[in-house]
Amino acid sequence: MDLLQLRYFQAVARYEHMSRAAEELRVAQPSLSRTIARLEADLGTTLFDRRGRRIRLNEYGAMFLRHVDRALSELDDGRRALLDARDTGLGRVGVASETLLTITHLLGSFRAAYPRADVRLHQSTAEEMDRQLRAGEVDFCVASQPLTGAHLDSVELAREEVLLAVPRGHWLDGRESVTIPEIAHEPFVTTRPGHWQRALLDRMFASEGLTPLLSCEGDEPGASQDMISAGLGIGLIPAISRRVGTESHVPVAWVHMAAPDCHRVLTLVWNRDTYLSDAARKFREFTTSRPFMTHRLPDPRRGRDHRRPS
Numbered sequence: 001m002d003l004l005q006l007r008y009f010q011a012v013a014r015y016e017h018m019s020r021a022a023e024e025l026r027v028a029q030p031s032l033s034r035t036i037a038r039l040e041a042d043l044g045t046t047l048f049d050r051r052g053r054r055i056r057l058n059e060y061g062a063m064f065l066r067h068v069d070r071a072l073s074e075l076d077d078g079r080r081a082l083l084d085a086r087d088t089g090l091g092r093v094g095v096a097s098e099t100l101l102t103i104t105h106l107l108g109s110f111r112a113a114y115p116r117a118d119v120r121l122h123q124s125t126a127e128e129m130d131r132q133l134r135a136g137e138v139d140f141c142v143a144s145q146p147l148t149g150a151h152l153d154s155v156e157l158a159r160e161e162v163l164l165a166v167p168r169g170h171w172l173d174g175r176e177s178v179t180i181p182e183i184a185h186e187p188f189v190t191t192r193p194g195h196w197q198r199a200l201l202d203r204m205f206a207s208e209g210l211t212p213l214l215s216c217e218g219d220e221p222g223a224s225q226d227m228i229s230a231g232l233g234i235g236l237i238p239a240i241s242r243r244v245g246t247e248s249h250v251p252v253a254w255v256h257m258a259a260p261d262c263h264r265v266l267t268l269v270w271n272r273d274t275y276l277s278d279a280a281r282k283f284r285e286f287t288t289s290r291p292f293m294t295h296r297l298p299d300p301r302r303g304r305d306h307r308r309p310s
Contacts, residue, residue, distance in 0.1 A: 091277030
């Protein structure tokens with residue numbers, strides 16, 4: 001039994017699907033199947049119940065997985081602690097978010113306060129965030145959708161309104177608010193399933209017994225406003241986009257939604273069982289020590305002499 005077998009077993013146990021586990025691990029499925037078979041032979045028992053092409057973790061596999069999770073977590077924590085001990089800085093902090101605009105100001109102000117911290121940023125869906133936290137690939141997620149699990153802790157960072165963005169000159173340009181039935185036949189620019197904008201859009205339409213008409217589905221939430229401005233449809237955009245003045249270079253009109261719960265809740269989520277570097281601990285303290293929306297990008301001119309040399 002070796003470390004590679006344990007890593008492979010952990011992935012297969014999480015997905016209970018050979019193809020998905022092989023895709024995550026970036027190995028050929030036959031090779032993965034052989035590795036799991038060797039592990040079962042070493043242990044003298046099967047870990048999965050197999051029915052055709054479907055597999056399910058059995059009681060022995062579930063028992064073994066609990067120990068494997070703890071063992072691999074300890075090894076990963078030890079590796080990160082060693083890297084931090086060698087590092088002359090504060091160490092590394094990994095942060096995942098669905099949309100980069102959401103945390104740009106936070107990360108900018110954090111880096112200004114702690115320039116020796118090594119910050120790594122990931123753009124991820126909610127499903128990817130959960131996996132990354134479990135695997136220790138990131139320290140924190142700034143999530144717009146609930147992430148739940150016995151191993152997760154979280155704190156609410158902000159609750160903000162979500163607005164309807166429409167192209168300039170649209171029939172809704174100038175309206176204060178609009179209802180879901182009024183826009184039932186309007187084409188929407190949105191994200192693929194898995195992103196918070198899509199979940200909110202589907203939920204609000206479903207509450208009226210309707211299904212949204214989609215003109216564009218993408219994986220880059222930050223591009224939605226550009227496509228709306230170009231006249232490809234209308235869409236749900238968080239109020240932060242209006243506050244930071246994105247309409248100055250991507251012009252759209254903003255309309256309030258006359259619908260309950262048209263907002264998003266941002267939460268900071270972390271795995272309580274995972275080692276946190278000094279940089280990660282300072283990031284959590286920094287993020288939660290002041291209202292989230294008050295973070296601002298540092299002035300690049302601050303502390304510099306910009307006078308033209310004589």
